[in-house]
Amino acid sequence: MRRFTVILLVLLVSASMTCFAKGKAEEPTGPVKLMFWTHEDAARAKLEDGFIKDFQEQNAGVTIEKVLYGSTKIQEAILTAFAANQGPDIFNMSIEDEYAYIANGRVAAIDPKVLGLSTTQEILDTYIPNVLDPVTVKGKLYGLPLELTNWCVYLNRKIFRSAGLDPDKDYPKTWEDVMAVSEKLVVRNGDIVTRRGYDFRYPYYLVDFVPMVEQLGGKLISDDGKTVIVGDQAWLKLLEYLREWGPHGKNLGSPTYKAARSLFNFDKNEIAMASTGLYQQGRMRTDNMEFFNSKDWMVIPYPQWKDAVKTVASCYYGHYYMVNGQAAPRTQQTAWKFIAYMLKHPVDYLQQVSLPQPTKQLMASEQFKTMPFSNVFAEDMGRAHIVYYGANSAKLQELIKKAVEGVMLNNVPGDKALETLKKDAKELFSGN
Amino acid sequence: MVGKLPARSSMRKRQDLWGILFAVPALLFFSVFSFYPILNAFYTSLFNKQVLSLAAPTFIGLKNYAYLLQSADFWNSIRATAVFTLGTFSALLVMSLLLSALVSQTGRSRKFLQMAYYSPAVLSSVVAATIWLLIFDPRGLANQAVNLLMNTPGVDHDWFVNPAMEQLSTMIVYFWKYIGYFVILCITGMASIPPSIYEAVRIDGAGRWQTYWRITFPLLRPTVVLVSIMSMLQCLKTFSTQYLFTHTGAPQNPINVITLNIYNTGIRDQRIGRASAMSIILLVVMVVLTWFQLRASKSEEVDY
Numbered sequence: 185m186r187r188f189t190v191i192l193l194v195l196l197v198s199a200s201m202t203c204f205a206k207g208k209a210e211e212p213t214g215p216v217k218l219m220f221w222t223h224e225d226a227a228r229a230k231l232e233d234g235f236i237k238d239f240q241e242q243n244a245g246v247t248i249e250k251v252l253y254g255s256t257k258i259q260e261a262i263l264t265a266f267a268a269n270q271g272p273d274i275f276n277m278s279i280e281d282e283y284a285y286i287a288n289g290r291v292a293a294i295d296p297k298v299l300g301l302s303t304t305q306e307i308l309d310t311y312i313p314n315v316l317d318p319v320t321v322k323g324k325l326y327g328l329p330l331e332l333t334n335w336c337v338y339l340n341r342k343i344f345r346s347a348g349l350d351p352d353k354d355y356p357k358t359w360e361d362v363m364a365v366s367e368k369l370v371v372r373n374g375d376i377v378t379r380r381g382y383d384f385r386y387p388y389y390l391v392d393f394v395p396m397v398e399q400l401g402g403k404l405i406s407d408d409g410k411t412v413i414v415g416d417q418a419w420l421k422l423l424e425y426l427r428e429w430g431p432h433g434k435n436l437g438s439p440t441y442k443a444a445r446s447l448f449n450f451d452k453n454e455i456a457m458a459s460t461g462l463y464q465q466g467r468m469r470t471d472n473m474e475f476f477n478s479k480d481w482m483v484i485p486y487p488q489w490k491d492a493v494k495t496v497a498s499c500y501y502g503h504y505y506m507v508n509g510q511a512a513p514r515t516q517q518t519a520w521k522f523i524a525y526m527l528k529h530p531v532d533y534l535q536q537v538s539l540p541q542p543t544k545q546l547m548a549s550e551q552f553k554t555m556p557f558s559n560v561f562a563e564d565m566g567r568a569h570i571v572y573y574g575a576n577s578a579k580l581q582e583l584i585k586k587a588v589e590g591v592m593l594n595n596v597p598g599d600k601a602l603e604t605l606k607k608d609a610k611e612l613f614s615g616n
Numbered sequence: 617m618v619g620k621l622p623a624r625s626s627m628r629k630r631q632d633l634w635g636i637l638f639a640v641p642a643l644l645f646f647s648v649f650s651f652y653p654i655l656n657a658f659y660t661s662l663f664n665k666q667v668l669s670l671a672a673p674t675f676i677g678l679k680n681y682a683y684l685l686q687s688a689d690f691w692n693s694i695r696a697t698a699v700f701t702l703g704t705f706s707a708l709l710v711m712s713l714l715l716s717a718l719v720s721q722t723g724r725s726r727k728f729l730q731m732a733y734y735s736p737a738v739l740s741s742v743v744a745a746t747i748w749l750l751i752f753d754p755r756g757l758a759n760q761a762v763n764l765l766m767n768t769p770g771v772d773h774d775w776f777v778n779p780a781m782e783q784l785s786t787m788i789v790y791f792w793k794y795i796g797y798f799v800i801l802c803i804t805g806m807a808s809i810p811p812s813i814y815e816a817v818r819i820d821g822a823g824r825w826q827t828y829w830r831i832t833f834p835l836l837r838p839t840v841v842l843v844s845i846m847s848m849l850q851c852l853k854t855f856s857t858q859y860l861f862t863h864t865g866a867p868q869n870p871i872n873v874i875t876l877n878i879y880n881t882g883i884r885d886q887r888i889g890r891a892s893a894m895s896i897i898l899l900v901v902m903v904v905l906t907w908f909q910l911r912a913s914k915s916e917e918v919d920y
Contacts, residue, residue, distance in 0.1 A: 256863060260883050267667045267888070284886065288668040374770015376754045386865060431777050439865035440776040441754065579885045589867040593777045 327504030334500035382457035383437035430592035466538030483557035661893035680893035716802030733796030741856035779870035805839025
């Protein structure tokens with residue numbers, strides 16, 4: 185009987201292994217169902233629901249099922265789905281998260297004919313230079329941009345005035361100014377900060393902190409690609425600045441407080457300045473239309489160090505729509521057709537969701553130029569470069585996070601934190 | 617007599633067969649959701665496998681295990697898990713015994729107290745962690761309450777900044793969430809002790825304290841063993857509190873428990889082979905500790 189039980193168990197395990205090993209089925213004929221996974225954004229969801237409805241009406245037999253995930257949850261949802269060979273047909277994420285899908289051959293290249301064009305070059309010519317570089321490999325294009333975003337600093341004029349500052353004259357131009365102005369704006373109850381002047385976008389170290397290092401002559405990766413974390417003095421200056429910023433220094437802010445960007449729109453005297461993109465305006469309209477329509481906010485450029493050796497603004501990043509390379513060919517073609525249909529409405533994305541698609545036409549359009557403070561974003565974009573993307577970008581960001589948390593929160597000396605960062609980054613790039 | 621034996625034997629066989637048939641659904645469930653993943657994780661741990669790679673993974677034998685045993689990050693995770701488990705498990709065990717004794721002594725409010733203690737257990741771990749994130753916010757209830765009690769207005773007790781406080785914060789969340797569950801288990805264990813024993817003790821003139829220590833506690837040993845094993849395993853598997861705290865700005869190093877490290881290695885770094893090796897090590901630790909607890913409790917079996 186015991187032998188029988190063992191045999192039964194082995195059979196059950198084998199059966200379950202067979203079940204799990206099964207991949208995605210092909211669908212050569214019949215209706216096409218597209219699975220579309222994207223991140224939550226109420227205004228964009230409304231716009232794209234309309235596109236889905238219209239596309240389904242125009243293309244009989246096509247159904248599109250949209251699934252929304254939180255902006256930090258979507259990365260793991262898509263990754264685990266692809267790991268089980270059950271990835272969605274269409275998805276979008278930021279390029280630093282998406283690049284691994286191109287590198288591992290998980291996404292499908294665009295057939296220009298599906299978009300009604302003859303060559304890939306014709307697609308490239310539609311967009312401003314270099315924005316499709318991250319999704320172009322060996323002449324093939326693997327993604328189309330939903331948005332290209334850079335961050336500037338949103339400023340609450342009312343809070344500036346309440347602290348006796350003139351926002352038009354006293355807004356910070358340098359990182360030294362940011363600290364000095366924040367000291368005037370901060371309000372505390374004992375040790376507890378109840379109003380911050382400015383606070384950083386903490387988890388986004390590659391986008392928002394690396395340019396601070398580059399202004400001082402440092403680099404994330406050397407030009408020859410062989411050394412990681414280049415320019416000790418620049419990195420040390422950043423770490424020391426952040427220590428001074430945190431609870432063990434001047435106590436102006438910290439990663440443990442609620443994200444500054446999330447608080448800004450509500451105008452509740454909690455944050456005077458926050459780093460965010462043009463898209464913030466769409467969210468401000470949803471969160472607090474009165475504040476959006478007031479003249480109580482403005483946007484200023486990304487600050488520079490007083491002794492900066494190079495002018496660099498916050499990195500820009502793209503969210504690219506991609507198509508699952510494991511989907512059936514007909515599904516892939518329909519998916520690209522649907523993506524192209526959505527992206528044919530850049531003005532709607534700009535006006536209703538404040539997401540700029542980097543097409544030459546939109547960037548030169550009156551609609552873009554008349555968006556509040558779009559000139560500030562456009563000028564900063566000219567001084568910026570795309571965020572670092574690569575197979576190790578997420579881990580590298582985590583290592584920088586560890587160093588920053590060490591100096592800001594756990595009193596780790598800057599040189600020690602830098603030494604650990606360099607050692608870990610070197611190990612990461614050596615493939616261990 | 618001799619002629620009856622084959623009939624009994626065939627009846628026994630039939631009963632066994634029915635027993636197996638009834639056990640098949642549970643076996644199937646266990647095979648698909650536990651046994652297969654364990655075997656698969658062990659198999660995967662022998663390879664250098666990236667989650668997204670379509671290329672065949674390279675067989676590297678025990679190199680993932682060798683790497684982990686030399687990794688400072690992994691040993692930090694062992695430390696974080698050990699600190700969390702010891703801190704939370706011992707508090708859960710002691711307090712569940714004390715609170716269950718108190719609750720079973722109460723009269724009309726007994727049902728209410730049981731419900732009140734148990735209610736956090738029905739919340740999802742993510743909701744529980746989110747509630748406590750608000751409480752531990754510098755402007756939240758935790759600072760306000762401690763400052764009121766200690767008459768220290770405006771002091772930030774650094775719930776997420778100080779490494780010791782951060783570890784304590786995760787323990788508090790876990791303790792709050794699971795204490796009710798273990799209190800109910802202990803109360804159920806107490807209810808299974810025959811009332812005649814208490815009547816005999818009362819006649820002998822024993823007080824409440826004596827009754828608890830001399831009668832209830834010794835007879836509750838099987839429940840204590842169950843609670844200690846369950847709470848220890850729960851603590852070793854802790855994940856969502858640490859995950860949510862680190863995703864909202866709390867430093868990762870002090871609370872980087874093994875499960876969080878497995879998640880980050882497998883999902884963020886996409887090194888599923890190495891993450892599988894970590895999960896197998898965690899499984900071995902859990903099996904060994906459970907075996908020790910069961911072995912230690914065997915000599916203390918209770919028979920009424």
